[in-house]
Amino acid sequence: MSKEKKKVISDYNGYDYKKIFWEDADRKYEDMADRMAIRKLLPKDMRKFVDIAGGYGRLADEYIPRAKDATLFDYSQTELDQAKEQYGKKLHTVQGDIYNLPFKDGEFSTLLMVRATHHFKDMDKVLAELYRILEPGGIAVIEVANKKTLPRMMRYWRGKTDISPFDHSVANLADVDKDGFYNYHPKYMENLFRKTGFKIGKVLSVSNFRSAKMKKVFGNKNLIRMEKVAQKTLAPVRFAPSIYYKLEKPSATK
Numbered sequence: 001m002s003k004e005k006k007k008v009i010s011d012y013n014g015y016d017y018k019k020i021f022w023e024d025a026d027r028k029y030e031d032m033a034d035r036m037a038i039r040k041l042l043p044k045d046m047r048k049f050v051d052i053a054g055g056y057g058r059l060a061d062e063y064i065p066r067a068k069d070a071t072l073f074d075y076s077q078t079e080l081d082q083a084k085e086q087y088g089k090k091l092h093t094v095q096g097d098i099y100n101l102p103f104k105d106g107e108f109s110t111l112l113m114v115r116a117t118h119h120f121k122d123m124d125k126v127l128a129e130l131y132r133i134l135e136p137g138g139i140a141v142i143e144v145a146n147k148k149t150l151p152r153m154m155r156y157w158r159g160k161t162d163i164s165p166f167d168h169s170v171a172n173l174a175d176v177d178k179d180g181f182y183n184y185h186p187k188y189m190e191n192l193f194r195k196t197g198f199k200i201g202k203v204l205s206v207s208n209f210r211s212a213k214m215k216k217v218f219g220n221k222n223l224i225r226m227e228k229v230a231q232k233t234l235a236p237v238r239f240a241p242s243i244y245y246k247l248e249k250p251s252a253t254k
């Protein structure tokens, strides 16, 4: 790994992400939006599944019923312990660093990675690792923190930021987190997915109405109804903060 791309780990050890980020904040809409997308994109019947950077297993009740064997992988032991407490033997937990996944080549039939790309600077290496651990014909469902959102465009046009949402390069939003907080342009990610070897399948636009104002005006229930329609309809414009990709590692050709 070059010095320029030196990895930084966003360490969640000792941080109660579950309570602080999800339970104490009003994020029912965002949680539901993720679940809707996952229900549409994850295969119904999975041989061997892994949730990469899956935290405390927020989404485990979505994938455990679909998987013969489910693993939760994360850097933070704090989060893995919380997951183990809730799911016990239904979920294997494995600690490690995404840049060197402790899994064999082709070990999994399906993987999921949600709300994690913003932590990774060396996306080439991350995608190479994800590709490596999937079997030929395997499926990866990956959520990308989008750089090209409508609020960012407004800020840019009003001169409030120098970061152009239209530029394909990676945005390091150092003001959000000193350890780095990266947003990716959909075009950049799509090129990288293809370069890694993935075939891009279904794409969904997710968390389209992620805004405190929208929550106040419409309420979570209505936003969730609107989200249901928007995930597919708005996918072609790729303006939402989360873009979900269903990717396939092609089967080996003879």
Ligand SMILES: C[S@@+](CC[C@H](N)C(=O)[O-])C[C@H]1O[C@@H](n2cnc3c(N)ncnc32)[C@H](O)[C@@H]1O
Residues within 6 Å of the ligand: 008, 009, 010, 011, 012, 013, 052, 053, 054, 055, 056, 058, 059, 073, 074, 075, 076, 079, 096, 097, 098, 099, 113, 114, 115, 116, 119
């Ligand atoms: C925002 S949380 C998302 C958790 C979960 N996917 C969800 O949607 O609830 C990001 C997760 O990435 C994990 N993480 C950050 N850097 C990592 C790394 N280098 N290797 C493995 N996991 C990492 C953190 O420990 C944290 O659990």
